[in-house]
Amino acid sequence: MAQTNSLCYTEIVWKSDVKNMETTFYHELTTTSLQGELLSDDCCKKILTASEVGLLPLLDAAYQVRKTYFQNTVQLHILNNAQNGYCPEDCHYCAQASSATADIEAYPLKPDAEILAEAERAYESGAYRYCIVMSGRGPSPKRVAHLAELIRAVKTRYPIEVCLSAGLIDIEAAHTLKAAGLDRLNHNLNTSEAHYPKICSTHSYQDRMETLQAAQKVGLACCSGIIVGMGEEISDLIEVAKELRCLEVASLPVNFFLPISGTQLSEFAPAQRNVSITLTPDYCLRVLCLYRFLNPRAEIRVAAGREHYLRSMEVMALYPANSMFIEGYLNAAGTGTARTLQMIEDAGFTVKTNGDGAKQLKESEKKKADVLLKELKVLRPRMASST
C-alpha cells in the first residue's frame, strides 16, 4: 500500500500567507497525486467539505492530473443490458433486485444476434468500449462458456474494447473470459465494507473483493467504482477511493445514486436512509476531484446521475473525469448522444474512439439540431387566440 504523506491544509496555513497558502495547497494536491503519493484522510475530508477549499481551483488541480495521463480526451461507453431483471439478489439501490417493485422491463439474456447488432451500433456511434451487463448473482459455467463465445464474436467483428459485468465470478470463469478476449471485467465495490450490510444482505463486500481478485489473478483489467449518496459517511467514500487505488483498477465509475421508485433505498426519505449528504453539483464535483487525486491513472467515469445531480455544472465533470456513458444507464435514461458530444466539443475536449463513428454520428445528429422557431401563437398569444 502507498504511504500516507502529510499534506494537510492546516499545515500549509501555518507556513504561508493566505494568498500563497491557497496556491500552494492546490499545487501540492496535483504534485502529490502525480508523484503517486497518498493524501491524508484529513486532507481528503477537506476536499469534500471545507468551504475554504474553492471548487474552481480544485477542479483545475484535478485537471492537471487528468491532463497528464489522458490529455483532453474523453472515452465514451455504451451499456447494453443483455439481461434485465429477474435477479435473486437484494441490492437496495437496484431496480432489478428481487426486493424491488420498480416498474422495469425484465427479460432473460438477449439472443446473440441482438447483442452482436448492438455491438455494431456501439462501434458505429463512436463508443470506445461496449459494456455487456447482465443482472444476477453470477453466471453458471454454461453461461460463462456462452459469454466467452459472444465476446469472441464481438472482438472478431469490431475493433472495440469489451467490458463485461456479470456478477460474482470465480477464477475459472475469469480465466475463460480472459482467454475469449475480454478486455475488462466490471464489478463495483459500490460502498465501503462497513457500510455494505446496509445496502445488501444477499452477498458481502468480501464476495465482491474476491471477484475482483480473481479477475486480477488472470490478468483481466478491472473496472470497479462507487455509488455516492446511499447514506454513507464521508469516511466511507474516502475508504473506497483508497481501496480502489490499492486494487489499481483501470477504470473507476463514479455513480450518484438515482432514486428509482420501487427500490428499497428510494422508498425511504433521505432522513430515514441516513442521508446526511446532499448531492449538490458542488459536492459531486468534489467527489470526482478526490477520486482523481487518489487514482491519478484510472479512467474515471462520471456515470449514473451526472445529468440529474450536476445539472448546469455537468460539463465541469470533464476536468477531473475522462470518461462517460452515452445513451443512458441500466434502467435510467440519460441525455441524448448528440448533446453529450456537443458538450465535449464545446469544452475543448475530444472523443477518443476506435474509428470515426463519433464524427459521423455527430454530423448526422446535427441536422436534427436546427433551431426551432417560435410559432405565432407563442409569440403573440392574444392575437392568435382572437383569430
Ligand code: SF4
Ligand atoms: S446490482 Fe446486480 S446483483 Fe445486485 S440486484 Fe442489481 S442486478 Fe442483482
